[in-house]
Amino acid sequence: MTSDLRDKNQLARLEAVVLPHLDAAYNLARWLTGKDHDAEDVVQEAYLRASQFFDGFHGVDGRAWLLTIVRNTCYTWLKKNRPHEPTVSFDDEQHSGSREDTAPEGLLMQGEDCRLVRETLEELPPEFREVIVLRELEGMSYKEVATIIGVPVGTVMSRLARGRERLQQCLTKRLIKEP
Amino acid sequence: MTCQEIQPLLYGYGDGELDLVRNLEIERHLQECAGCSKALERHQALRTTLTDPSIYHPAPAHLRERVRLSLRRQGKSPATFRATRWVGIAASVAFFAILGGTLAWALSKRPAEEMLAQEVISDHVRSLMANHLVDVPSSNQHKVKPWFNGLVNFSPEVKNLESKGFPLVGGRLDYLNNRTVAALVYKRREHVINVFLWPSATAEDSAPHVMQRQTYHLIHWNNAGLAHWVISDLNEPELQEFVQLFRE
Numbered sequence: 212m213t214s215d216l217r218d219k220n221q222l223a224r225l226e227a228v229v230l231p232h233l234d235a236a237y238n239l240a241r242w243l244t245g246k247d248h249d250a251e252d253v254v255q256e257a258y259l260r261a262s263q264f265f266d267g268f269h270g271v272d273g274r275a276w277l278l279t280i281v282r283n284t285c286y287t288w289l290k291k292n293r294p295h296e297p298t299v300s301f302d303d304e305q306h307s308g309s310r311e312d313t314a315p316e317g318l319l320m321q322g323e324d325c326r327l328v329r330e331t332l333e334e335l336p337p338e339f340r341e342v343i344v345l346r347e348l349e350g351m352s353y354k355e356v357a358t359i360i361g362v363p364v365g366t367v368m369s370r371l372a373r374g375r376e377r378l379q380q381c382l383t384k385r386l387i388k389e390p
Numbered sequence: 391m392t393c394q395e396i397q398p399l400l401y402g403y404g405d406g407e408l409d410l411v412r413n414l415e416i417e418r419h420l421q422e423c424a425g426c427s428k429a430l431e432r433h434q435a436l437r438t439t440l441t442d443p444s445i446y447h448p449a450p451a452h453l454r455e456r457v458r459l460s461l462r463r464q465g466k467s468p469a470t471f472r473a474t475r476w477v478g479i480a481a482s483v484a485f486f487a488i489l490g491g492t493l494a495w496a497l498s499k500r501p502a503e504e505m506l507a508q509e510v511i512s513d514h515v516r517s518l519m520a521n522h523l524v525d526v527p528s529s530n531q532h533k534v535k536p537w538f539n540g541l542v543n544f545s546p547e548v549k550n551l552e553s554k555g556f557p558l559v560g561g562r563l564d565y566l567n568n569r570t571v572a573a574l575v576y577k578r579r580e581h582v583i584n585v586f587l588w589p590s591a592t593a594e595d596s597a598p599h600v601m602q603r604q605t606y607h608l609i610h611w612n613n614a615g616l617a618h619w620v621i622s623d624l625n626e627p628e629l630q631e632f633v634q635l636f637r638e
Binding site (some may be wrong): 222226233234236252259326332343347369371378379 | 433442445447458460
C-alpha cells in the first residue's frame, strides 16, 4: 500500500509539472509533423517518455525540459515514419544564402496576412521552423531555445535571423505575384 | 557601426537579446539611418503577424484526457509494472508445477500465447480491484463506442447483449502486449467478463481458441484485423455462448 501511495504522489507531481504545457507540446509537435493526428501520437509518446525520465528532472519549470523531449520524440518519429523527408543537421556556415534584400517601398509587411505567413512557415526547413516556433509562438528566450535544440546561443540568433528573413523574402515574392 | 554590421544584429536587438553596449550602439545608429529603421519596422510587423491566434495550434480538447489516462496506466513506475507481471507468471508456474509439469508443455508449445494469457489474467484481476473496472460506466453501446475515439487508433465494435443475459457494464482503457488496448466489460450474474481488443499484427482471421488457466477461462480469436481476448471466471459453456453472441 505504501508503494501505491508513493506512486500516486509521484503521478500527481508529474502531472503538475507536465500537464500545464500540453498546448506548447502540441503546438511544437504540430508544427514539426504537420498533421493533427501525428502530433497527437507524438505528444502522447513524449509524455510517456517524460514520465520515464521524471526522476532525472530537478528543475522548477518543466516547459523547456518537456519541449526538449517533445522535439526529440518528433525527430525520432519523423525519421521512422517519413524517412524521405530531410532532417539532416543544418550546416549554418554552408547555407548562409544571399544577402538580405531590403523590401521595396509599398511591400512593407502588414500584420494582417496570416494565412500567407502560416503557409510559408509550413514550408520552411525544420531547422528554421523550430526556432521560430519556439521563439515567436512560445516566447522562449534565446537561451531556452538553445537548451532545447542543443546548440550555442549564437547559433540560435543566426538561425532566427535567417529563418525570419526567409519568411519575409517568401512573403515579398508572393505579395508581388498575387494580384 | 555600419549598416552592414548592424544588419545581422537587428533581429537580436528587436528581441531584446543583445548586451547593453551593442544595444546602445544600434540605438544611436537607428537615430540616423532610415534604412535600418525601416528594416526594424518590418521585423516588428512580422513578429506581430506571428502572434495571430490562427498560427498557434493549441492541444485539442480530448488530448488532455488521453494523455492523463496514458500516464495513469503507466502510473506504476514501469519497473513496478513489469515486476507485477512477472510475479503473476511466477505464481502460475508454481501452481502448474504442482499439477505435474503442464506448464512446461504449454510454454514450450506456444510461449507467446502463454505470456499474453498471463498478461490478460493480470489485467483482468487488476480490473476487479476497487474503482478500476470501467473508465466509462454505461450499458449503452452508443456511449461506450465513441468514448474510445482519440484514445485508441481503431474503432471497437460494441454490443449490448443484455437481452441474452450478458449486460454491458462499460468500457476501459488498458495496457497489454506493450500497447494501449480497449477493454469492454460485461457481466453474467455476478461474473465479470473482460473483452480485450486491439489491432493484430497478423491480420488473418482465426477461430476461437479456448484456454483454462488457474480459475479462469480465456477465449481468443482474430477477426477483421483485431485481436480479441475474452476472460472470465464464468464456466466454459456460458462463456462460449457469450463469445458466439459477441461474434455474430
